[in-house]
Amino acid sequence: MDALKIEKISKRFGDFYAVKNLSLKIPEGTIYSLLGPNGAGKTTTIRMVMNIIIPDEGSIQVLNEKMDDKMKNRVGYLPEDRGLYPKMRVGELLLFFAELKDIRGQEARNRIDSWLERFDLANWKFKKVEELSRGMQQKIQFIATMIHQPDLIILDEPFSGLDPVNTKLLKDIMLEMKNQGRTIIFSTHRMEQVEMISDNICLINKAEMVLEGKLSDIKQQYGKNTVILDYDGDASFIRTLPDVEKIDDYGKFMEIKMKERSDPQDLLNKSVGKIRINKFEVREPTLNAIFIDKVGESNAQDNIGH
Amino acid sequence: MRKIISVIKREYIQIVRTKGFIIGTILGPVLMAAFIVVPILVQFVSVDKQEKIGVVDLSSEVFKELDKKLDQELKDGNRRYILQEFKIKEDLGLLLEDLNKKVLAKELTAYIYIPENISEGEIAEYISEHVSDFDKQGNIGQALSSIIIEKRLRGEGLDPEKIGQYMKPVQLDTKKVTTRGVERDAGGTFMISFVLVLILYMTVIFYGQIILRGVIEEKSSRVVEIVLSSLKPFQLMAGKILGIAAVGFTQYAIWALFGIAATKYSGNVVSRFFPAAANFPIPTIPAYIFIYFIVFFILGYFLYGTMYAGIGSLVNNEKEAQHLVMPVTMFLVVPIMLMMFVIKSPDSSVSVILSLIPFFAPILMLLRISVLLPPFPQIAASIVLLILTTILMIWISAKIYRVGILMYGKRPSFAEIIKWMRYR
Secondary structure: OEEEEEEEEEEEEOOEEEEEEEEEEEEOOOEEEEEOOOOOOHHHHHHHHOOOOOOOEEEEEEOOEEOOHHHHOOEEEEOOOOOOOOOOEHHHHHHHHHHHOOOOHHHHHHHHHHHHHHOOOHHHOOOEHHHOOHHHHHHHHHHHHHOOOOOEEEEEOOOOOOOHHHHHHHHHHHHHHHHOOOEEEEEEOOHHHHHHHOOEEEEEEOOEEEEEEEHHHHHHHHOOOEEEEEEEOOOHHHHHOOOEEEEEEOOOEEEEEEOOOOOHHHHHHHHEOOEEEEEEEEEOOOHHHHHHHHHOHHHHHHHHOO | OHHHHHHHHHHHHHHHOOHHHHHHHHHHHHHHHHHHHHHHHHHHHHHOOOEEEEEEEOOOOOHHHHHHHOOOEOOOOOEOEEEEEOOOOOOHHHHHHHHHHHHHOOOOOEEEEEOOOHHHOOOOEEEEOOOOOHHHHHHHHHHHHHHHHHHHHHHOOOOHHHHHHHOOOOOOOOEEEEOOEEEEOOOHHHHHHHHHHHHHHHHHHHHHHHHHHHHHHHHHOOOHHHHHOOOOHHHHHHHHHHHHHHHHHHHHHHHHHHHHHHHHHHHHHHHHHOHHHHHOOOOOOOHHHHHHHHHHHHHHHHHHHHHHHHHHHHOOOHHHHHHHHHHHHHHHHHHHHHHHHHHHOOOOHHHHHHHHOOOOHHHHHHHHHHHOOOOHHHHHHHHHHHHHHHHHHHHHHHHHHHHHOOOOOOOOOHHHHHHHHHOO
């Protein structure tokens, strides 16, 4: 069964296509990431799934049904633009969000207490939201997304602005949700997270899908033509080597794309003695490299460049 | 539906709990009472003081009569005005200077200068530190006038006995004719209706602003999209407007209880302190005016409330909202400025047309109803037009709100807003 099935949806704002002819299938019980530079159409796609904006063409099926108000109770959504009512108390705010998902009364209160306990926020239940730190507010937003135990969880840029502790917390929860058989869709710019937890990915650029499929399959397609080099010293000579097609240099770390049918061993031999090599690994390209490759250097520079 | 109720509940509890609401609800009637009671109180209280007034009588025949005429009494039965005559010793100028000093030294509250030829129309003067006690000036002016007129009439050879009869002022009693017959009305009923119209105006603006601020808060705090993952934009907008309406009704109910209590018990209280006020009839509002008030408040609230909600969704902060709110607020201010005209000629065709314009109807039709009950078809027409306009406004606002609430950044142009409305 597919948790989400999108068929040929398009959305135009005036003359501008936000999403064009996009089709997706997301199997149940997987973690799926939507990748793409800013303005590629990720948020618009997600908003169409959530029925917040209506596609001009195409159809969307969520959990094998058409998205409507009843279905919204089975979906948890964390928008990219997210905030809370600053003047409300944490407990009553979560109760309000639970009620909007038709979880009421004692049941809602029990769930709120256990989530607050888990996130170490039990002492903050009667405090006003505006008294909470940003990190705490983000935790509250996650609780609001999960409080109704949704079958499908959609997170738009969930990692943006999170510190490492909360990043780990969120990643753990995502994996836990997956193990419970729930489906998670999230959009992000940060490739490390995607590589670690995603089963499937979809890359969108300029309103259209460029790449889709199982992460492992995609990487295999690219083959083992990439060298990861961890070094000290001046490695600028590598740029001039004939077998090297493309370099992404971070100063102490370098991702090198080799030309087809070249042998990485040559590269290693030529490097010995010139630089200090801490690590030399031949592998598939990183997702970051694939992303940049697909989206195009110029297009991606502003958006990803770390 | 249960979700809308959750939104209504949230809005209601959040607002009713604020200090602003609690203070406003208590302060409202207190201020209202203050507006009515304080002037009465001041009048009665200020009377409670004897005042020394100097008189310079150059005609030499007015002082005695004036002393007799200004016999107003204080509550304790003493005379209110103690008159003292000052004669010229050397020079008029010196005397007046001396009196000015006495006034400044508070030995006298005022002095009256009566010229020699006052009967021939020479002007008398009242000199005091402050000249805003119209009650006292009125007393003195009336007394002087009647003295001089009597004197002139005597001069014409009229029987002094009869002059008193001739001088008797005309009593004017105002009555109001309604379908139930002729009633005595000292203007109190009208005053209360007038106050009702002002209350309607103020609460619609006040609650409209609360809606506006609420929508902006939801948008600027970025909470709105989380909420919209559970319900439709229209449900959120409707819940907000209904929740704030419930707050308005709560406030009205509290005020009405105050009012009922006040009319029930204030009579006793007032008459204990000011026996003179007891024969002033306590005005009552006919039930039909009250019902129309509720009808026009509800319709006016929804008409303006949805417009404020639509505007709130277009802007990023309250400062930006001010420009857009201006024209809406003008729609409310214009009928207030036209009130005097409508009161004077409630059934002129201009008044009829003005009161049929939906944006003005809540204020002007209610005003016409309280001044001079218009024919029912006119009232019905204004209500129907108002309902249709409100429905249209809800439709337009909902379309704008749906898109605007999720748009951040530059405020959209008018053309863009029109484009939004055409989005599916």
